[in-house]
Amino acid sequence: MLVQDxxxxxxxxxxxxxxxxxxxxxxxxxxxxxxxxxxxxxxxxCDVLEILPAKNLSFKSTGIPIPGDMEGNLCLKAFQLLxxxxxIAPVQMHLHKNIxxxxxxxxxxxxxxxxxxxxxxLFDLKLTDLEMESYASxxxxxxxxxxxxxxVIAEGTGNLFKPVTIDxxxxxxMLVYPAIHIGTKEAYAGVVPKQQKQxxxxxxxxxxxxxxxxxxxDFETSIFPKYKVIKEQKDQLYDMGAEYASxxxxxxxxxxxxxxxxxxxxxxVWLEKL
Numbered sequence: 001m002l003v004q005d006x007x008x009x010x011x012x013x014x015x016x017x018x019x020x021x022x023x024x025x026x027x028x029x030x031x032x033x034x035x036x037x038x039x040x041x042x043x044x045x046c047d048v049l050e051i052l053p054a055k056n057l058s059f060k061s062t063g064i065p066i067p068g069d070m071e072g073n074l075c076l077k078a079f080q081l082l083x084x085x086x087x088i089a090p091v092q093m094h095l096h097k098n099i100x101x102x103x104x105x106x107x108x109x110x111x112x113x114x115x116x117x118x119x120x121x122l123f124d125l126k127l128t129d130l131e132m133e134s135y136a137s138x139x140x141x142x143x144x145x146x147x148x149x150x151x152v153i154a155e156g157t158g159n160l161f162k163p164v165t166i167d168x169x170x171x172x173x174m175l176v177y178p179a180i181h182i183g184t185k186e187a188y189a190g191v192v193p194k195q196q197k198q199x200x201x202x203x204x205x206x207x208x209x210x211x212x213x214x215x216x217x218d219f220e221t222s223i224f225p226k227y228k229v230i231k232e233q234k235d236q237l238y239d240m241g242a243e244y245a246s247x248x249x250x251x252x253x254x255x256x257x258x259x260x261x262x263x264x265x266x267x268x269v270w271l272e273k274l
Contacts, residue, residue: 010050010051010052011050011051011052011118011121011122012048012049012050012051013048013049013051013114013117013118014046014047014049015046015047015049015099015107015110015111015113015114015146016043016044016045016110016146016149017042017043017046017106017107017110017270018040018041018043018105018106018110018142018145018146019040019043019175019246019248019249020038020040020041020217020246020248020249021039021166021200021204021211021215022038022039022203022204022211022215022217022246023036023037023216023217023218023219023249024036024037024194024195024200024216024218025188025191025192025193025194025218025219026193026194026195027193027195028193029157033157034157034191034193035155035156035193036154036155036156036157036158037153037154037155037196037199038154039151039152039154039166039200039201039204040106040145040151040152040154040158040161041151041168042146042149042150042151043173043175043270043274044272045098045099045105045175045270045272046098046099047063047095047096047099047107047110047111048096048098049075049093049094049096049111049114049115050094050095051091051092051093051115051118051122052092053089053090053091053092054090054091054092055090056090057076057090057091058090058093059073059075059076059092059093059094059095060093060094060095061073061096061097062094062095062096062097063095063097063098064097064098064099064100064101065097066095066097066101067101074109074111074115074139074143075093075111075112075115076093077139078112078115078116078119078135078136078139079091079093079115079119081116081135081139082116082120082125082135086123086125088119088123088125089123091119093115095111100177100253101181102180102181102182102183102252103177103181103182103248103249103251103252103253104182104219104247104248104250104251104252104253105175105248105249105253106142106145108140109139109140109142109146110146112136112139112140112143112146113132113136113139113143113144113145113146113147114146116132116135116136116147117132117147120132129147129148132147133147133148137159141156141157142154142159144159145158145161151164151166153204162201165205166204168257169274170273170274171243171257171258171259171273171274172259172260172261172271172272172273172274173255173256173257173270173271173272173273173274174237174258174264174265174270174271175248175253175254175255175269175270175271176233176255176268177252177269178227178229178230178233178253178254178267180229180230180251180252181252182223182227182250182251182252184250187219187222187223187250187251188250189222190219190221190222190223191218191219191221191222198214200215203215208243208244208257209243211243212238212243212244212245215246217246217247217248219250220234220246220247223247223250223251224247227251227252230247230251230252230254234246234254234256236265237254237255238256240256240262240265241260241262242256243257243258243259244256244257245257253269261273
């Protein structure tokens with residue numbers, strides 16, 4: 001497909017983070033990955049991504065430094081992925097990074113998926129959500145989630161979605177980041193896959209008053225002994241009256257869900273009414 005004309009001269013989007021409400025590591029797969037079960041819940045804590053027409057493809061980032069070679073950035077990989085199938089013109093991308101890296105918030109995956117969505121709109125590619133999810137799945141297991149960006153039960157490697165009835169509207173969410181980067185390999189090295197007695201969806205539906213006991217993030221078992229400050233922050237959130245608190249993803253960010261507005265504590269990177 002030849003795409004010559006821009007319908008929009010500039011595109012600014014806001015890739016958002018997600019939290020995990022429970023995360024169970026079910027089994028290790030033959031391909032080396034793990035089957036999981038978790039509730040992915042989007043939150044309005046965002047990066048900023050600007051894309052505009054350019055003579056040559058370029059990418060720059062500001063805000064939180066992104067480790068590694070920029071050529072390997074997921075935004076650029078998303079562009080190249082679409083360019084393999086569509087004759088899209090070069091663009092200039094500027095990512096302002098607010099979402100901490102290695103925190104279990106899905107920021108990099110969100111940046112990649114929002115690049116796909118923005119390019120789809122910018123070049124009028126007419127890709128459906130399903131088609132965009134297919135492209136996003138080639139960039140990372142949880143990337144497809146950010147295409148539709150609604151709460152789901154995620155299974156498989158985090159790429160298979162089931163609807164879930166959950167609405168935290170009106171609750172306050174405090175997100176605390178201890179400035180510790182936990183890589184995926186490190187996180188999975190300490191977990192022992194097992195099937196929980198109750199499914200994530202069943203616990204979610206039982207009500208938030210039951211989550212503290214039954215809604216479990218399996219990564220906490222191995223991460224907390226190694227990084228005691230993360231557990232201390234979770235405990236502090238409960239001491240402050242959180243209805244539920246947990247590490248998100250493979251860490252290191254933790255969050256607390258509150259019924260009333262509270263004052264931020266040290267390490268808070270986001271505190272908003274949901």
